[in-house]
Amino acid sequence: MKNDKFNVIGRKLPRTDAYEKVTGKAQYAADIIFPNMCFTAQKRVPIPHGIIKKIDISEAEKVSGIDEIITSKDIPGTNMTGVVNNDQPVFAYDKIYCPADVVALVVGEDREAIRKALTLIKIEVDELPVLSDYTHALDNDTLLIHPENKSNLINYYPLRKGNIDKGFQESDIIIERTYTTPAIEHAYIEPECITAVPDFRKDVYKIYGSVQNPFTCRRIVAQVMKVPLANIYIIQNELGGSFGGKDDTMDILAARACVACKKVGKPVRIHLSREESIVESYKRHPYTMNYKVGVSSKGILKAMKIDILADGGAYASMSPFVTWRSVVQATGPYEVKNVHTDIRAVYTNNPYTGAMRGFGSPQIIFAQESLMDELAEKLHMSPIEIRRINGYKQNSETASGQILSNHIVSLNQVIDKATKESDFEKKYETYKARYPVEESSHSVNLILNDNQFSTGLNIKEGIGLACSFRGCSLGAEGVDATGALISIQKDGSVYLISGLAENGQGLRMTFSMIAAEILGISPDDIYYLEQDTSRVADGGPTVASRSTLVGGEAVKNAAKIVKRRIEKMLIDEWDLSERATLKFADHYIVHEGSGKKIAVSEACNKAYLNGVNLSAYGWFKAPEVDWDEEIGQGPAYFTYVYGCQIAEVEVNAASGKIFVKRVTAVHDAGQIINRMGALGQIYGGVYQGAGYGIMEEVIVKNTEIQNVNFDEYLIPTSVDVGEIKAFFIENPDTFGPFGAKSLGEPTLEITAAAINNAVSNALGKRFYHLPLDLEQIKTGKSLHHIKK
């Protein structure tokens, strides 16, 4: 399928790595074996909080077959690391902050021996009181996790707009609701694996692994090893999923492996079991969100007062950035004149929380979109009407005072398309009439009395809508620039690499298609290079749905530079006017006026023989954004995307079980580059969002995770969500390559909210806590099995 504008862009193509992945030929980190490689086992202390008095490795060291036991004493550089605050030890040495902390690493080629040695390490700890309930983290008399900070507050962001009191005075209806969301696990299918390999050059290390962000990893390892950045090579293996989850955890594992590698002088691998992976890796932040909202009788939002608390766990990690996105987007895609938002992230002894696909948006969207539906009910309006009245339109002003003028504000477009494709209004009214609002609370008697038995059908249908706006890329979080390197060989084949990394999302194919479009070749002609920090400039992290937009533009710029050189050479040779333009398409370069024509491969050979430079660096620096931290005002992101999803559910009122029968997803992600990749993002995002909605929860009891493997931590299987109908609205963006924007995270962030609204439509009662599991639906509470 080709369209008129492009030759390659917008087509539906299988990704470059599809064959190898489907046939099992792709090599993941654990598939690669190095000569003399040592394995490792990590020593943890099974308590959540305590002062380490003594680490005794004397008995363990005697075990034959082990090489070394590594502790903090072996670290050449700094032990305390972190992506924002340096508050997380590579090896715990004075204090245990949470049950995931690692005190020592046993290293050896004999795996049985290292397991034995692990059991012989003795650690004396004075236990400290434990803080697990994050809602009490800021109480006056509470214990402090990091006492040097004088408080458990990680960060606080206010946002102030208009006059909140005046806003509520102007309101006819005011409702206030509290929503909570759980910690969840990324559940990448490949557990963490990293290998540090010594180099023959002094203090040089090559690190291979399932690393999401090679440059962040390099910075942490260099800091811990006290060597220049250039001495550390991070070589990324194929990633078996990440979803934002292979950042801090991998950086710290890489640092541990590298410290051990220096000491033993052999390759050292850390490879986590699933249980260790779930215990050690960071999670999505649990949020408690209080929303008070005022609306006029005509349905115009007058005031929103939002107070959010996020559990950061033992370490700050990405909390400052995750919660910043929340404060920017907390009011949803709605114009509200008077806004008063406070968000805080706090320390506890719980598993730490950090980046996960969505990054502070799924929580607030669950709250704000549930709230919009409830407001609509109170106003006797349809869910669409209240969104039409208040939703962002061209030139609307956001809560932070940004005027949405530099891109097409397509909220109404996505809502219209989704409601039309799903026949929303008709179904919504039908189900609403069928299942009237139930005011009664859940019964408390165990044995049902006669009138508690229902003779009707247990299965009840519902439909629900949710929508969002999302700032693309990093926004005012930090530097937003990246590069790409292209090198064309004399036969026309191409090497390509960018500063952003393949995380399984299909970046290599997207970037290959962009370069192929410019150069008039096929993506098959492009060989995407292995990600290695020594090959390409630091382009920041692969996060925030920024790859296609920021990285893609850099690739496009690189390809354009080389294209121009070839063009110039041909114009000279063909004796054309300097202003002549040549068309690069279908493997040929054509001058339409003169009819002159040459194969791209031949032109490349000619260029090579003429000494023309066929390699180039492309760069893209995102437009300036700004944020005033005192009042939470400013143009937070340089462009935005809009999405709407409609969920249709069948709820079994007897068992509480929800089946997500159909999801209609409409996203404006700008111009689509690879349609197959984009559809994949929607299918995967909807599944992950449905898991968040109906079943996923990391159950933490007194800091300890109860469900540490996939028999108990449940994610949806292929039969748990029915049909997914995906549609794209392609309003071209000003900044991204060919008008492309972001898609990865928007696809996930709204699904749970849409499901919650659908369940309300089915049962006639509202829910305020995720996940909507059997017990939540049936009893209105979460019930958990706590192991002794």
Added chain:
Amino acid sequence: MKKQYSFHRFTKLKPVLEFMNKNSTQSRVIAGGTDVLVDIRKGDSKFDAVKHIVDIHEIKELRNIGVKDNICRIGACCTFTEISNNEFVRSNFPVLKMAVEKIGSPQIRNISTIGGNICNLAACADSIAPLLVYDAKVRILSDNNERIVPLENILIKPYKTEIHPDEILTEILLPLPDKNWKYCFQKLGRRSGVSISRLSYAILLKSKNNKIEDIRFALGALFPIPKRLKVLEHELFQQTISPDLWKGVSRKVAQKILDETGVRWSTFYKIPALQQLLFSSLMNLT
């Protein structure tokens, strides 16, 4: 330290019985391995005394499904896929078919066996409730003995059957039911695929002139082990079918579970949910 085991694979029944006779207390039988391997990885204490893992999965004599003298015989090493694909089982034992085709995932059903499901005896073993309503018997062999006993009699407590260490469960024997039974099987899990039962039940019912002639109930994942409710079944003989009767039955089942298991973390969910589900199922049957 991971424990080491010696692994013995047999392809004939006689040698395995001889081996078990000699090494009974130190051996553990493995068939599909979907329970045993998980337990070994967990370091389960029930493997403390075990030295030998005895693989019977490839013994062909244990993988037949056949009928003789109005008895259907299912080899203990038949996988759930083999059972649910078997035409005879599908048409004569629909409750069994419904139960086994919902176990785990296709990958699990392709390897896990019905004998293993019985011998492991988890509370949530999905094939047992259907076997109980069909009055299944089991054939148990040792090197010098053979016995055929009702399945119900060997179910002792969670993860504990009355099969002796030197014995092997070889066959499940199901008397052919007539075609007058109405039936239902309900399984409830947290998700639709690869799901562990939160509760399950199998029901067979024969009625005439709106009176119960015969009714059989078996429940899974509600008692410590799957269980037939024979006392209740007898009480219902010749009772007139009505919504009120079914409400009463649902309450009685719930009360019996409460009496036996007490109030657990899941009770406030399970007990009300079970009553409504059971009531709806019984109403749908009649």
